[in-house]
Amino acid sequence: MFRIKSTGIDVEALRTSLGNPAAGALCTFEGLVRNENEGHDVLKLEYEAYEPLAVTEGEQVIAEARDKFGVLAAVCEHRTGLLEIGECAVWVGVIAPHRDEAFRACRYVIDEIKHRLPIWKKEYYANGDSGWVNCERCAEHGKHDHD
Amino acid sequence: MKRVTVKYFAMFREHAGVAEETLQLEADTAMDVFEQTRPRHGCREPLGHCKVAINDRMVDWSAQVAEGDTVLLFPPVAGG
Numbered sequence: 398m399f400r401i402k403s404t405g406i407d408v409e410a411l412r413t414s415l416g417n418p419a420a421g422a423l424c425t426f427e428g429l430v431r432n433e434n435e436g437h438d439v440l441k442l443e444y445e446a447y448e449p450l451a452v453t454e455g456e457q458v459i460a461e462a463r464d465k466f467g468v469l470a471a472v473c474e475h476r477t478g479l480l481e482i483g484e485c486a487v488w489v490g491v492i493a494p495h496r497d498e499a500f501r502a503c504r505y506v507i508d509e510i511k512h513r514l515p516i517w518k519k520e521y522y523a524n525g526d527s528g529w530v531n532c533e534r535c536a537e538h539g540k541h542d543h544d
Numbered sequence: 545m546k547r548v549t550v551k552y553f554a555m556f557r558e559h560a561g562v563a564e565e566t567l568q569l570e571a572d573t574a575m576d577v578f579e580q581t582r583p584r585h586g587c588r589e590p591l592g593h594c595k596v597a598i599n600d601r602m603v604d605w606s607a608q609v610a611e612g613d614t615v616l617l618f619p620p621v622a623g624g
Contacts, residue, residue, distance in 0.1 A: 447618070510624055511623045512621070535555075
């Protein structure tokens with residue numbers, strides 16, 4: 398299950414949704430908003446997604462993780478809108494009989510989500526500037542380029 | 545000439561000042577649309593890590609554009 402959320406991610410509800418007596422491992426990843434990027438003080442982030450295609454591609458990533466690693470289930474939620482420092486921007490949870498496939502599938506999901514989904518991140522800086530992450534090469538006013 | 549609706553996202557939308565617009569373009573491919581709308585989306589690179597979709601399906605830049613299509617221009621993504 399992949400979902401775009403315009404409001405706060407309910408981590409406990411997601412954990413509960415993954416309850417399964419066959420699971421011996423639950424591996425989770427939380428992506429948090431941090432206050433610095435490449436030497437710039439970051440005040441907040443704004444995420445934008447093109448939801449129809451983000452959901453289609455996100456579901457595809459989840460299906461790939463299940464096929465590649467044989468896990469029992471995987472879920473991911475990704476935020477849109479304005480986020481403050483410390484807020485959860487993305488959450489991934491994977492259950493599997495054993496920890497190894499859970500770890501590997503969880504890493505696979507977050508890595509693919511970052512690179513494939515039509516989601517964009519704008520940083521707002523303490524000096525009043527702002528910039529779209531990864532767009533420096535093509536932007537006329539870009540500020541940053543990082544992974 | 546073809547009537548094509550072009551949708552801009554994130555940095556491209558801010559540069560264009562609109563989220564979408566319908567244009568008359570001499571465009572055969574998605575790449576043609578990208579090139580001809582360059583003053584609108586403002587991308588300085590040939591393509592960089594930009595991506596494109598037609599009618600909500602991700603496609604290659606060589607994909608054919610038909611009369612009435614909606615072409616979505618995506619700047620480099622940054623999820624997570």
